[in-house]
Amino acid sequence: MSEDAQELWSGLGLIGPLEARLSGPLPARVGGVSIDTRTLAPGDLFVAIRGDTHDGHDYVKAAFDKGAAAAVIEERRADDLRGAGPLYVVRDALRALEGLGMAARARSAARIVAVTGSVGKTSTKETLRTVFAAFGPTHASVASYNNHWGVPLTLARLPRAAEFGVFEIGMNHPGEITPLVAMVKPHLAVVTAIAPVHLEHMGSLEAIVDAKAEIFSGVARGGAAVIPRDAPLFERLAEAAARSPIGHVVSFGEHEQADARLESCTPDGEGSLIHARILGQPIVYRLGAPGRHMAVNSLAVLVAARATGCPLSEAAAALAQAKPAKGRGARETLTVEGAPATLIDEAYNANPASMRAALALLGDTTPGAGGRRIAAIGDMLELGPDGAQMHAELAEALEAAQVDLLFAAGPLSRHLFDAAPEEMRAQWAASAAELEAPLAAALRGGDVVMIKGSNGSRMGPIVAALQRRFGAAAQGEG
Ligand SMILES: Nc1ncnc2c1ncn2[C@@H]1O[C@H](COP(=O)(O)OP(=O)(O)OP(=O)(O)O)[C@@H](O)[C@H]1O
Numbered sequence: 001m002s003e004d005a006q007e008l009w010s011g012l013g014l015i016g017p018l019e020a021r022l023s024g025p026l027p028a029r030v031g032g033v034s035i036d037t038r039t040l041a042p043g044d045l046f047v048a049i050r051g052d053t054h055d056g057h058d059y060v061k062a063a064f065d066k067g068a069a070a071a072v073i074e075e076r077r078a079d080d081l082r083g084a085g086p087l088y089v090v091r092d093a094l095r096a097l098e099g100l101g102m103a104a105r106a107r108s109a110a111r112i113v114a115v116t117g118s119v120g121k122t123s124t125k126e127t128l129r130t131v132f133a134a135f136g137p138t139h140a141s142v143a144s145y146n147n148h149w150g151v152p153l154t155l156a157r158l159p160r161a162a163e164f165g166v167f168e169i170g171m172n173h174p175g176e177i178t179p180l181v182a183m184v185k186p187h188l189a190v191v192t193a194i195a196p197v198h199l200e201h202m203g204s205l206e207a208i209v210d211a212k213a214e215i216f217s218g219v220a221r222g223g224a225a226v227i228p229r230d231a232p233l234f235e236r237l238a239e240a241a242a243r244s245p246i247g248h249v250v251s252f253g254e255h256e257q258a259d260a261r262l263e264s265c266t267p268d269g270e271g272s273l274i275h276a277r278i279l280g281q282p283i284v285y286r287l288g289a290p291g292r293h294m295a296v297n298s299l300a301v302l303v304a305a306r307a308t309g310c311p312l313s314e315a316a317a318a319l320a321q322a323k324p325a326k327g328r329g330a331r332e333t334l335t336v337e338g339a340p341a342t343l344i345d346e347a348y349n350a351n352p353a354s355m356r357a358a359l360a361l362l363g364d365t366t367p368g369a370g371g372r373r374i375a376a377i378g379d380m381l382e383l384g385p386d387g388a389q390m391h392a393e394l395a396e397a398l399e400a401a402q403v404d405l406l407f408a409a410g411p412l413s414r415h416l417f418d419a420a421p422e423e424m425r426a427q428w429a430a431s432a433a434e435l436e437a438p439l440a441a442a443l444r445g446g447d448v449v450m451i452k453g454s455n456g457s458r459m460g461p462i463v464a465a466l467q468r469r470f471g472a473a474a475q476g477e478g
Pocket residue numbers: 117118119120121122123124144146170192193293294296297327328329346348349350353354355357358
């Protein structure tokens with residue numbers, strides 16, 4: 001740990017929350033908490049969690065080599081790891097991490113927001129981080145750390161001095177949100193959107209709404225809920241919020257009856273100029289991230305900021321600093337045969353809702369001279385038995401976005417390719433890897449190319465390949 005590293009936990013203070021016995025020396029203090037030696041920083045507490053493929057106990061020695069201050073290990077491995085360094089020995093390392101997370105929550109005076117929803121959790125969480133950071137020290141989840149280990153890990157890292165905490169909470173199955181939100185105990189719950197995601201596990205849209213509504217169960221009495229007015233089955237969600245102990249429910253969206261309502265959203269290059277009405281109060285602001293979906297998300301952010309005591313006008317001003325994240329609409333200028341082209345990286349994930357949003361974004365982007373709108377689309381996974389049809393139905397969105405060329409990869413996207421107008425169909429390939437060369441060969445200066453698919457469809461490597469070939473780094477080499 002570097003000299004000036006802040007103390008997150010004292011060595012002694014860890015024993016109680018972890019319910020551990022000590023083996024070896026007591027560390028003076030730890031500066032952070034890690035479950036992955038690849039990202040561990042010197043001075044961190046390494047918690048040896050057992051995942052699907054790896055057991056953290058096999059990395060305890062590596063953790064100490066990288067400068068871990070101490071490790072949390074399970075009794076079953078206490079003998080063979082004895083002497084490796086300061087060890088907190090527990091029965092179950094994940095339970096111990098939860099204990100630490102709950103202790104961090106209990107000692108925190110921060111205003112806490114939990115974010116769930118079918119899409120837009122990370123985008124909204126990052127926008128909340130940007131806004132809250134303008135008002136005080138803010139702690140938020142890394143990436144999408146939203147599951148049974150990501151949530152307690154993020155809690156365990158909550159610094160004493162944080163004034164705001166933003167936690168992403170996700171789920172693939174009913175019942176998963178309840179225990180997570182019980183740990184987070186937010187003052188405010190945000191549901192970003194409801195969409196047919198993980199339908200394979202969830203069965204129906206009703207089941208999805210009910211699962212998201214679990215988030216209300218953990219909100220402190222007198223807290224607030226921020227819910228999407230445009231969601232299918234909105235009434236069901238609103239009723240669930242009303243049945244919970246939450247005192248205050250605010251809706252946001254484009255719907256006439258939304259409490260926070262988007263009145264207009266005009267693209268201005270990298271972002272949008274937004275006119276909105278937040279609980280009756282008209283407001284105009286600039287959002288640094290493009291897309292109507294991001295504009296809608298920003299309403300939830302403003303409501304949350306206002307409900308946690310941040311003045312609305314200052315919160316809105318901070319939204320100019322918001323940026324789309326990698327894989328979620330981040331833009332980059334490529335150079336193709338000496339002329340600029342635009343790459344929109346949406347490769348992080350995809351479902352019908354986010355695909356429509358991304359296509360709308362492509363439609364809002366005007367190509368340069370001689371350029372075309374190009375959509376490169378990989379399969380949307382985990383959609384259940386209607387997956388093929390949900391792909392084919394996107395043909396309309398392609399037309400609405402005035403897409404000139406469609407490149408598609410994967411068996412499900414084949415259904416979209418076949419449903420698309422003849423003149424739009426550029427190339428279909430069985431896999432993303434096979435789509436890379438034809439797409440790269442087709443690119444011209446002036447083009448806008450948007451790349452999107454579920455993470456498992458491997459569209460990300462296409463983005464990386466185009467960046468290597470046409471990105472700033474490639475130009476520098478020349
Ligand atoms: N309100 C929205 N409606 C539709 N699409 C959205 C919305 N907000 C964000 N998106 C898009 O959805 C995709 C996923 O966004 P994001 O990573 O924020 O979602 P997430 O809910 O955190 O996903 P995950 O469940 O994988 O953690 C991105 O392409 C993003 O641009």
